[in-house]
Amino acid sequence: MRAIVIDGYGGRDRMRLDDRPEPTPGPGELLIDVKAASVNPVDWKIRSGELKAILWLKFPYIPGGDVAGEVIAIGPGVSRFRAGDPVVAFVDLKRGGGYAERVVVKESATARKAEALDFREASTLPIAGCTALQALRDHGGLRSGGSVLINGGAGGVGHFAVQLARAMGASVGATAGPSNLEFVRSIGADRVIDYHREDFTKLPDRFDVIFDAIARSTFPACRDRLNPGGAYVTTLPNPNVLVWGALQSIAGLVGRAKRSKFLWVHQEGADLAELGRLADEGKLRPEIAASFPLDRAREAHELSEQGHVRGKIVLDLS
Numbered sequence: 001m002r003a004i005v006i007d008g009y010g011g012r013d014r015m016r017l018d019d020r021p022e023p024t025p026g027p028g029e030l031l032i033d034v035k036a037a038s039v040n041p042v043d044w045k046i047r048s049g050e051l052k053a054i055l056w057l058k059f060p061y062i063p064g065g066d067v068a069g070e071v072i073a074i075g076p077g078v079s080r081f082r083a084g085d086p087v088v089a090f091v092d093l094k095r096g097g098g099y100a101e102r103v104v105v106k107e108s109a110t111a112r113k114a115e116a117l118d119f120r121e122a123s124t125l126p127i128a129g130c131t132a133l134q135a136l137r138d139h140g141g142l143r144s145g146g147s148v149l150i151n152g153g154a155g156g157v158g159h160f161a162v163q164l165a166r167a168m169g170a171s172v173g174a175t176a177g178p179s180n181l182e183f184v185r186s187i188g189a190d191r192v193i194d195y196h197r198e199d200f201t202k203l204p205d206r207f208d209v210i211f212d213a214i215a216r217s218t219f220p221a222c223r224d225r226l227n228p229g230g231a232y233v234t235t236l237p238n239p240n241v242l243v244w245g246a247l248q249s250i251a252g253l254v255g256r257a258k259r260s261k262f263l264w265v266h267q268e269g270a271d272l273a274e275l276g277r278l279a280d281e282g283k284l285r286p287e288i289a290a291s292f293p294l295d296r297a298r299e300a301h302e303l304s305e306q307g308h309v310r311g312k313i314v315l316d317l318s
């Protein structure tokens with residue numbers, strides 16, 4: 001099968017198209033014929049070695065955590081899927097394998113593809129969609145009637161977060177650059193802040209949840225922008241989040257402390273199913289900024305690394 005392979009940590013030039021043996025599904029696993037894979041910043045952070053302290057790779061490594069396609073074969077013990085099913089899956093990043101014509105995934109990290117989405121759209125859901133859902137629901141505790149500010153509302157994670165917060169019945173504020181203000185408003189933000197002109201941490205508004213999807217702020221800078229008992233959630237760990245998280249947990253034992261949380265997305269088929277259900281109900285629509293064939297994956301990484309993608313980048317293998 002054709003796959004993008006890296007033989008060691010480094011730049012985009014390490015990515016090469018190769019012919020690799022097809023993987024075989026083990027117990028509780030599925031073999032998928034990949035129709036589309038989406039690109040996430042974590043893919044090039046893994047490739048460069050930035051994450052090697054937490055994600056040590058064995059080479060050759062096939063990047064890619066998000067796929068959509070059709071089940072070709074199932075391993076022992078798989079009960080919810082069979083050959084021919086259209087699915088979306090969150091690939092184990094340590095094992096890798098998304099940028100390939102075939103990939104093995106866990107049944108527990110797979111869901112049936114939403115009917116409202118084509119394979120390219122569905123492939124965008126796993127990492128960015130689950131991150132947004134887990135950040136707002138599990139870490140932020142966002143409720144209907146609550147309020148949230150999403151920093152980076154036009155990006156992969158952010159544009160899902162805006163739509164999910166809206167679907168949860170919250171009022172939504174979001175930051176974006178000038179070219180994305182209208183886009184962020186169109187997907188459900190009531191209050192849009194142009195980060196080129198205004199710093200949301202200096203505005204008078206207060207929120208129940210601040211979700212920093214692009215991890216550019218700090219908890220101390222955001223604390224006064226949170227309502228009592230509110231939560232600050234960020235996608236990248238930094239010492240002040242960890243220290244403040246611990247201090248606020250202690251303070252939370254005696255009162256309604258504001259909380260500081262770091263999130264590491266987990267592979268969850270039930271969350272993928274929930275995202276698909278929302279797509280079928282017309283409440284969630286992935287935005288695709290660019291689509292590349294597999295052999296142009298380097299260009300997809302180059303675009304992602306620039307940090308200004310609206311929505312998602314996809315590799316189209318169909």
Ligand SMILES: NC(=O)c1ccc[n+]([C@@H]2O[C@H](COP(=O)([O-])OP(=O)(O)OC[C@H]3O[C@@H](n4cnc5c(N)ncnc54)[C@H](OP(=O)(O)O)[C@@H]3O)[C@@H](O)[C@H]2O)c1
Pocket residue numbers: 040041042045127128131151152153154155156157158175176177178179180195213214215216235236263264265304307308309310311
């Ligand atoms: N911890 C985890 O489990 C986890 C999971 C997923 C992602 N992440 C991390 O989360 C981050 C975001 O991921 P992503 O997929 O959303 O990235 P992305 O799609 O590449 O984000 C690009 C977006 O960020 C916006 N942006 C850039 N600078 C901004 C600023 N100063 N203020 C507001 N918006 C700004 C851009 O909007 P403009 O073009 O308008 O500037 C663009 O739409 C990455 O660092 C990723 O590695 C972590």
